[in-house]
Amino acid sequence: MAQSLYHASIEGAQHGAKSLEQFLDYAKASGAAGAQPSNYMLQAADGSFRKASEILDAFASRSLSLDGISTHCPVWVHTTAWTGSPTVRPFVPADVARKSPAEIEAWAETYLLQLFDLAAELKIRVLPMFWGVAFGWEAATGYPWGFWQGGDYDLIKEGQERFVSKTASLRKAANERGIILCHEIHPGTAAMCADDFNMLVDICDGDACLGVNADPSHCWEGESWESRFLKVGKRVYAAHIKNFVIRPGLPLRMMDGDWQKRAMQFVDLPSGDINMQRYAELLNHIGYPARYKQVMGRASAPLVVEAESAHKDLDWTSANGIAYVRDHLTWPAAQGSFEDGMGS
Numbered sequence: 478m479a480q481s482l483y484h485a486s487i488e489g490a491q492h493g494a495k496s497l498e499q500f501l502d503y504a505k506a507s508g509a510a511g512a513q514p515s516n517y518m519l520q521a522a523d524g525s526f527r528k529a530s531e532i533l534d535a536f537a538s539r540s541l542s543l544d545g546i547s548t549h550c551p552v553w554v555h556t557t558a559w560t561g562s563p564t565v566r567p568f569v570p571a572d573v574a575r576k577s578p579a580e581i582e583a584w585a586e587t588y589l590l591q592l593f594d595l596a597a598e599l600k601i602r603v604l605p606m607f608w609g610v611a612f613g614w615e616a617a618t619g620y621p622w623g624f625w626q627g628g629d630y631d632l633i634k635e636g637q638e639r640f641v642s643k644t645a646s647l648r649k650a651a652n653e654r655g656i657i658l659c660h661e662i663h664p665g666t667a668a669m670c671a672d673d674f675n676m677l678v679d680i681c682d683g684d685a686c687l688g689v690n691a692d693p694s695h696c697w698e699g700e701s702w703e704s705r706f707l708k709v710g711k712r713v714y715a716a717h718i719k720n721f722v723i724r725p726g727l728p729l730r731m732m733d734g735d736w737q738k739r740a741m742q743f744v745d746l747p748s749g750d751i752n753m754q755r756y757a758e759l760l761n762h763i764g765y766p767a768r769y770k771q772v773m774g775r776a777s778a779p780l781v782v783e784a785e786s787a788h789k790d791l792d793w794t795s796a797n798g799i800a801y802v803r804d805h806l807t808w809p810a811a812q813g814s815f816e817d818g819m820g821s
Contacts, residue, residue, distance in 0.1 A: 479753045482766040482810045484510035485802035486544045486779035487795055488605075488717060489518050497532070501539050507796035508803050511542035513605065513781050514701040516551060516592055524570060526591060528597040544779040545715060546596055548589070548606040549661065555585035556643055556667060557568025557609030582643075590650050597654040602772045604651075604713045605690035605781075608667035608677075611643065612636030617665045619698075636669065637680045639665055652685040657772065659690035662705060670700050671708035676806060678712070688712050691760060692783070693751050694719035697741050698729060702751065703759055710763030718756070718802060719783045736787035743785040743808075745794050746801045757806045766810075780806055 487504050489495075495503060497518040504512040512715050521527050536543045550568040558581040565581060566574040573584050596604060610617045616625055616632050625632040640700065651658050660668055660677075668674035678687050689712045693702035706713060720743070723729075727740035736742060745754055757780065760766065769778035784798030787792065 480809060481777055481807040483780045483802070483807050484542070484777045485799045485807065486511040486513055486542075487799055488547055488781050488783040489514040490547045490549060491783065491785060491791060493517055497527075497535055499565070501535055503792065504799070505539045505541060507799045509541065509782075509799045510803075511544040511650075511779050512536070512757055513545045513547055513779065514543075515547040515549075519546065519592075519595065526595045527800055529595060532599060535541065542775065542779075543599060543601060544781065544820055545603040545605055546592070546599075546601055548592065548604045548658075551585050551589055551592070552606040552647075552658075553609045553666075555582055555589060555647070556608065556611045556640070556674055558582040558585060559582045559639070559643070560610055560614060562610070562614070586646060589647055593647075593650050593654055593656055596656060600774075602655050603659060603688075603715050603769065605661060605717070607661040607663050607690075608640070608644070610665065611640040611667040612724055616788065617669075619664065619669055629730070636667075637676075638821060639726050640677060641680055648681065648684050648686050652684070655772075657714045658686050659713075660687040661690040661695070661717070663692070663695045664698070671705045674709050674712070688714040690715040690717060691697035691765065692717040693756050693785075694721045694743055694749075697721060697723060702756060706759060706763055710765075713760070713763055713765045714768055716765055716769075716778070716780060717783045718780045718798070718806075719785070720744050720746050720748065720751050722748075722750050737786075742787050745786055745789060746782070746784050746798045753801070753806065761810060777807075 487509050489500050491502050493515055497514055500518055501512055515770045519526055532640055554565040554568050558578045561578050588751045613632055662668055662674055669676050689709045691706050691713045696702040696705055722742055722744050729740050766778040780802045782798035782802060784794045
């Protein structure tokens with residue numbers, strides 16, 4: 478029988494209350510074959526990064542593969558700090574949070590360059606992340622009004638120039654280390670749909686380090702997950718697996734942070750609106766498993782569980798997701814058409 482394309486993995490950002498060792502023990506006990514820790518889990522008590530040998534030993538002692546590093550938070554800080562938004566403060570040290578936007582951005586760039594060095598030492602070439610609000614909060618609303626351009630301003634053109642310049646050092650460093658920066662196409666980020674992401678690639682002259690972290694749970698405002706990932710398929714080097722529901726009759730955009738009240742809710746993998754089998758098949762169709770295995774030198778590609786719920790315990794939801802991937806999505810890939818043997 479052919480080998481499975483995928484193995485069950487888990488994202489670490491939601492489990493930030495755990496240390497790296499606690500997170501890996503949880504992942505192993507839940508049946509995962511690999512894990513994708515957050516950048517914070519790789520830090521020592523003083524905020525510096527732990528030695529690569531310590532990190533690798535922690536994974537090896539539990540027979541888990543290191544599948545990537547979740548870098549969402551510091552990259553968000555880097556390309557959002559210029560706006561002066563308080564949303565960056567939870568992700569930086571308290572003394573840094575009191576600094577000016579320019580100083581916070583400089584801190585984030587230094588931090589990320591150090592993280593890139595660690596990733597290279599760990600032989601990790603896939604960094605799931607998302608770019609921040611490079612085009613400004615007005616454009617980030619996605620609202621179809623007509624005020625993004627006026628006689629003396631053009632928010633989209635200015636945002637393009639800002640993105641190219643602010644990310645130049647990070648992209649250069651990533652390319653030098655063979656790292657793919659895998660943007661999670663996501664409402665409120667620098668690329669909210671497939672066309673937005675392809676625009677970023679165009680304005681950066683096709684930069685090879687610009688990749689995609691596929692996550693179908695962010696396709697809930699008109700663009701289906703299938704159409705999105707078909708458009709950016711050749712750039713998909715990482716994949717989360719996550720499900721959601723849309724509650725009918727409720728507004729998708731509302732100023733209430735209580736997830737139990739919102740129209741779009743993340744849910745456990747088996748009970749949401751997305752057919753997870755079809756999603757895993759689409760990832761194979763666009764070449765994600767082969768692409769990941771080639772750049773990482775691995776025998777299979779991770780389906781990184783990021784199961785969240787407004788109603789169910791986080792550890793239970795994640796463990797349930799790991800079991801679902803392990804039991805239902807690690808099937809062997811077809812080696813040809815089912816018609817091949819007919820008439821033989």
